Amino acid sequence: MTVSTLTVVPEANASGTAPAAEPGPLGLSLLARSSDLRRQAIARAIRDDFPDWLHHVRNAASCTRPIRLLGTTMTIEATTGRLLSSVDTTTMPDGVIYKPCGNRRETVCPSCSQVYKRDAYQVVRSGLVGGNGVPEHVAAHPAVFPTFTAPSFGEVHTRYIARHTCGDRRRCDCRPDPCHARRDNPRCPHGRPLACFARHDESDRVLGTPLCLDCYDHDAQVVWNVQAGELWRRTTIAMTRYLRRLARARGIDPTRVRLSFGKAAEMQRRAVIHFHAIARLDGADPAQPGVILPPPPGIDAQDLADAVDHAAATVHFRTDAHPANPAGWPIGWGDQVRTRIITVAASGEVTDGMVAAYLAKYATKATEVTGHTTGRISDDTIGLHADPDGTHTERLIEACWILGRPAEWRRLRRWAHMFGFGGHFFTKSRTYSVTFTILRQRRIVFRRTESTAASRADATTEQATTLVVNFLQFVGAGWHTTADAMLANTSAALAREHQDAARQLYAALTN
Numbered sequence: 001m002t003v004s005t006l007t008v009v010p011e012a013n014a015s016g017t018a019p020a021a022e023p024g025p026l027g028l029s030l031l032a033r034s035s036d037l038r039r040q041a042i043a044r045a046i047r048d049d050f051p052d053w054l055h056h057v058r059n060a061a062s063c064t065r066p067i068r069l070l071g072t073t074m075t076i077e078a079t080t081g082r083l084l085s086s087v088d089t090t091t092m093p094d095g096v097i098y099k100p101c102g103n104r105r106e107t108v109c110p111s112c113s114q115v116y117k118r119d120a121y122q123v124v125r126s127g128l129v130g131g132n133g134v135p136e137h138v139a140a141h142p143a144v145f146p147t148f149t150a151p152s153f154g155e156v157h158t159r160y161i162a163r164h165t166c167g168d169r170r171r172c173d174c175r176p177d178p179c180h181a182r183r184d185n186p187r188c189p190h191g192r193p194l195a196c197f198a199r200h201d202e203s204d205r206v207l208g209t210p211l212c213l214d215c216y217d218h219d220a221q222v223v224w225n226v227q228a229g230e231l232w233r234r235t236t237i238a239m240t241r242y243l244r245r246l247a248r249a250r251g252i253d254p255t256r257v258r259l260s261f262g263k264a265a266e267m268q269r270r271a272v273i274h275f276h277a278i279a280r281l282d283g284a285d286p287a288q289p290g291v292i293l294p295p296p297p298g299i300d301a302q303d304l305a306d307a308v309d310h311a312a313a314t315v316h317f318r319t320d321a322h323p324a325n326p327a328g329w330p331i332g333w334g335d336q337v338r339t340r341i342i343t344v345a346a347s348g349e350v351t352d353g354m355v356a357a358y359l360a361k362y363a364t365k366a367t368e369v370t371g372h373t374t375g376r377i378s379d380d381t382i383g384l385h386a387d388p389d390g391t392h393t394e395r396l397i398e399a400c401w402i403l404g405r406p407a408e409w410r411r412l413r414r415w416a417h418m419f420g421f422g423g424h425f426f427t428k429s430r431t432y433s434v435t436f437t438i439l440r441q442r443r444i445v446f447r448r449t450e451s452t453a454a455s456r457a458d459a460t461t462e463q464a465t466t467l468v469v470n471f472l473q474f475v476g477a478g479w480h481t482t483a484d485a486m487l488a489n490t491s492a493a494l495a496r497e498h499q500d501a502a503r504q505l506y507a508a509l510t511n
Contacts (some may be wrong), residue, residue: 041486044484044485053158059099066478066479068096068475069098069473069474069475070089070473070475072472075466084466086401096476106365107368117364124278124356124359125356128352134292142299142304145342146277148277153217153220176200179197180196188215190214192214209391213391216392222420226420227319227331228275234271235312238314243259243299243303243307247299252296252298256296257282257283257295257299258281261278261428261429262277262279262359263275264277265362265430270392271367273423274334276359281295281299312380315333323406371393374417378400381484387395400415400418
């Protein structure tokens with residue numbers, strides 16, 4: 001038997017997630033209550049409704065903590081409002097509907113994050129080559145791939161390779177340079193050395209931590225994180241204004257120029273956010289605001305790169321006053337801003353496929369690289385995670401909690417578990433590409449009509465004439481028992497193996 005590698009233990013202390021025995025005969029009830037995983041699995045497998053249960057949980061089988069919904073689903077005729085059918089969840093196995101949690105974070109639910117990553121890949125790549133409702137002429141639009149980093153808030157341990165000699169960066173074995181090699185071996189005001197001659201390994205836990213925790217400006221870093229979204233908004237405005245001034249100088253109508261953006265946020269080891277973005281030049285028609293048009297001639301990708309460099313160097317502002325800093329904190333980008341031109345080809349420095357895979361990878365990450373992976377922090381749990389004299393991440397959380405006392409700065413407390421960053425990890429402008437909602441809806445339609453061509457046509461016609469109305473409420477998260485999680489995950493793993501084998505066979509037959 002193939003067993004899934006997903007974490008299957010439900011959260012016993014969370015509301016609605018405690019393991020519960022299944023109703024049934026006394027023997028089955030005793031087996032289900034057993035602490036032995038094998039006995040729990042036997043109790044589920046010998047039930048008469050086990051095949052129906054497997055089919056019922058199929059859509060959420062690979063999810064770590066599926067959502068359990070209770071209520072009624074009704075099918076209504078769209079033209080007349082006539083009730084065609086009504087199904088109560090009490091008639092289903094376990095009396096609930098299982099729905100995947102949909103969490104994008106890989107550490108929380110590997111299965112759902114994989115779906116999110118594939119959707120993110122389609123969103124990014126469609127905006128570069130077309131498809132999924134995006135016109136194919138976008139492949140000819142100038143596009144660049146800038147990376148915006150945060151400024152320095154103090155020196156940290158780093159791993160830097162001046163010149164790569166490896167053929168594949170993913171399996172790089174090049175020797176890194178010394179961390180902070182200095183001949184005079186200076187010391188900070190607290191007496192700690194500001195030199196480090198170690199050549200850190202990629203897995204070294206000291207990476208990203210300050211050379212001196214007391215010298216590091218933790219307050220400024222969490223404030224920068226919470227203001228990163230506003231800084232990005234001002235940067236996109238500055239880029240658009242730069243290109244419109246350039247268009248006007250070259251005799252081009254500036255209202256015919258529009259920038260479309262896609263952006264993924266990455267949490268660095270030092271617990272500060274930075275952005276990987278795509279900027280694509282489009283044409284615009286005021287009479288058709290939502291239509292993607294070819295850009296006017298006279299502006300190329302290098303002009304786009306110049307707009308990025310100009311915005312990164314000039315956009316900065318100061319926050320509102322705070323009791324801890326009446327003058328406010330300065331907000332701006334760091335010096336390490338790199339912009340590369342995207343090519344739609346199999347070769348080149350940066351191709352559309354490389355960019356799409358890169359952004360999709362970071363769309364499912366959060367704070368894992370820092371070693372801190374807790375959920376939202378409250379007054380009851382702040383003492384477990386914050387310490388003014390503790391580690392780097394503990395001091396950052398402490399800074400969020402202390403600076404978040406005033407009402408206008410309360411957002412810092414809300415996002416203390418993210419070190420102040422409360423923005424989305426993947427965003428795009430309205431006209432860049434297809435939306436996640438459209439991709440999810442297409443996947444639902446495909447699942448409902450995947451059996452045969454005849455049923456697909458019937459289901460398509462039925463969808464156009466009927467409405468499905470759900471009256472469902474949340475009753476819990478997670479599987480009823482650990483054995484249920486194991487059986488469902490195993491079934492999903494076997495289905496994936498079957499699909500992979502089918503794909504390999506199809507590829508072999510078509511080549």
